[in-house]
Structure formats: structure tokens, C-alpha cells
Amino acid sequence: MAFLTSLVFVVLAEMGDKTQLLAMAFAAKYRWQTVLWGIFVATLVNHLLAVVVGSYLTEFIPLQYVQIAAAASFILFGLWTIRGDELSGEDKSCRYNPFWTVVIAFFLAEMGDKTQLATVALAAQFNHALPVWLGTTTGMMIADGLGIMVGCVMGQRIPERVVKWCAAMIFYLFGLFGLYQSLPEQFLSWPAIAGCIGVLVILTYLAARMEKKVEPPCCMRESSGR
Template sequence: MTAYLTSLFFVVLAEMGDKTQLLAVAFATCYRWQTVMGGVLAATLVNHLFAVFIGSYLTHWIPMEYIQIAAAASFIGFGLWTIRGDDLGGGEMECSYNPFWTVFAGFFMAEMGDKTQLATVALAAQFNTIIPVWLGTTTGMIIADGVGILAGATLGRKIPAKVVKWLAATVFIIFGLGSLYISLPQQVLTLPVIAGGLVLLGWLIYKISRREKIEFPLRRRTL
């Protein structure tokens, strides 16, 4: 249950403001919300099953302590990635093909290498289990993208989520720092190393948050 709830919680955070959530908003401006939700669910089940197998079987070749350190660092990376923000990388959405398979293919490809997929790999490696993490991350994606689908279906445009993204990023970074403190050898955790790491992290947050973001308009659904 711990693996399931942790996976659900962190994937919800990772998906807030992510490009795949924006993609769900965009699809919902073209298609019925039921179709979009079904396509997102199917794509997530396939994609995250692939991710948890990768994360689970890593432990057979790499010592667990190294994987835990890498997973902790990755959560800090997810936090910085969340601050940076995502865009859809293009203009209007095309709405002319089979709705379900269009959503499935678009969402599956967008999730490949995305931070929510990488978070799934990290969680599977950390808990060394498949089914609870798979179900937890899938549930988290459906909850987060359900928000996007509802927004797209009712408003037909992207809803700014700056406060939510900063809250999500803060939780990720705090979790990553705490996990690093537990996982790293004590002889490494000297005062200069800790201070230097925090200064570097603060500088990265400052630089990333200063980056100008481009928002793309989404086509409204034609009734």
C-alpha cells in the first residue's frame, strides 16, 4: 500500500503542468472527454508497465544504494523540470483522425522519456515492486490528467497553474534532498558539500525560474 500511495502522490505532482497534462487539455478541446480519458488510460497502462519493469529489474545489475541515490537525485531533477515548465511544442491540434487511437498514440509518445515516466522508473527501482507502483502511477496520471481533461472540456484552453507547479516542485525537491541525505555515505555529507549543494540548487532554481516560457493557443472544440 505504501508503494501504491507514494507512486500515486508523486505522479500527480509530476503531472501538474507537464506537457502531457497540457496535451490532455488540448485533446479535450477536440474530442469527447470520455474518449480522451479512455485513450489516456490505455496509453498510461502500457507506457508505465514498460517503465516499472525497467525500474524493477535494474536492481539485479546495479546495487540498491546506487539506485536509491540516483532516484533521489532524479526527484530533485523532476522538481527543477516542473519549475521550468513544458509546452506542447506546436500550434493547433489536428482533430480529423480516429479519436481514441489519436489520443492513445499522441499520449504514449509524449510520455516516452517524460518526467512522469522517469519518476515511474525511479519509484519501481526504489520500492523494487511492479504491480503497486504500476497501479499507483496509472491512478495518479488519471487523476492529474482528469483535471486537464475537465479544464479542456469546459474552458477549451490551458489553465495557468503557476502556484500548483511551484508547490509540486517544492515537494519534489524536498523529497529528493531528504532521500539524498539518507542514501549518501555519511563521510560525503560534510558541511562544505551540503552548503555548496544547496547554493548550486538555489542558483539552478533561480536561473530556471527566470526562463521565459512560450504558451501556445489551443484550438477550441467545434460543436
């Protein structure tokens, strides 16, 4: 259960994420095998740090509180997905050794990214580091592999907003269901539920108003101009 849940959540979190865009950019410039291996190494290290942090949380904080925080974080991931990401300087190392360029760029891009935070939350929720680590790593490889395979061919045909909104809605469902399971019964009255949904609608509207348009990284622009 921990493995499959982690896999699904990270695949959803990666859809339209800056690291998936980074995979498309590097695939346009380097061999796809090099890009995949670089992503794999960077993700293994980055998500290992995340599951260690998440696993030790339950030693200091009661499990119920951790589960509530994890469920709430999934709703935040949905809002984050709608708002979108911006590529900053992660793609500027295009001129260096391909493998290490990909490893370093992906490791830095994942620091503090929603997929890393999702890994921390999942490790805290399930309290099983190994299946969460393997699940999130596999999810990253699937999502970024899809980005490599179809990004350059179909990137102009698949509306980015459709992908992001579908992923965000699934995050909402899992987050709300997790809160329903974890919160004490006195907080689960119909007025409280209706109020929670109302606040979520307002936050979704605000996130959509702040939605960021992401420009293709430099490697993709250079490749397309060849």
C-alpha cells in the same frame, strides 16, 4: 507505501505538464469518456515499460546507488517542472479516430517525459513493479482527469506558475530527503549540505530564467474559436 508514493509523485509531475495540456485539448474536442479511456490505455502500456526497466536495474546496480540516483532524479524533476515543457507535434493527429488519436498521442508524449522517468526511478527505488505501475497509472488518471474537468473552465484563473512552483518544491523536499537517507554519513556534513542547497538555488534560478511559455494545442484553439 510504493503505491501511494508513486501516485503522489505522478500527480505532482503532471501538473502543468504537456500531457495534461494535451488532455485539456482533446477534452475540448472529443467526449471526455473517450479521452479518459485513451489516456488510460496509453498510460498502462507506457508505464508498464517504465516499471520493467526500473525493476531490473537493481539486478545490475547496488540498491543504494539506485536509491541515490532516484532521489537526485526527483530534484531534476523539480527543475524540469519549473523550466516547463513545450507541446510539439503530439496534438497534430486531431483529425483521426478520437480514441486512437488520444492513445497514440499520449503514448508518444510520455516517451522520455518526466512522468515516465519518474516511474522508472520509483520502480528502481521500491523494487516492486506492480504497486508502482498501478500507482503511476492512477496518478496519471487523477491529474489528467483534473485537467479535463477544470482546464477549460478555470484554466485562465489558476496561475500556471503557482502550480508548477508548488509541485517543484515538493519534488525538492522528497529528493533532498531521499539523498539524506541514502548517502554515506561522510557526505552529510553541514558544509556539504549548505553547498548542495546553494547549488540547488542557483540551478533553480537558471531553470526559472529558461522557463517556457506553452501555447494551447491546436485542438483547444480550434474549439475556443467555434
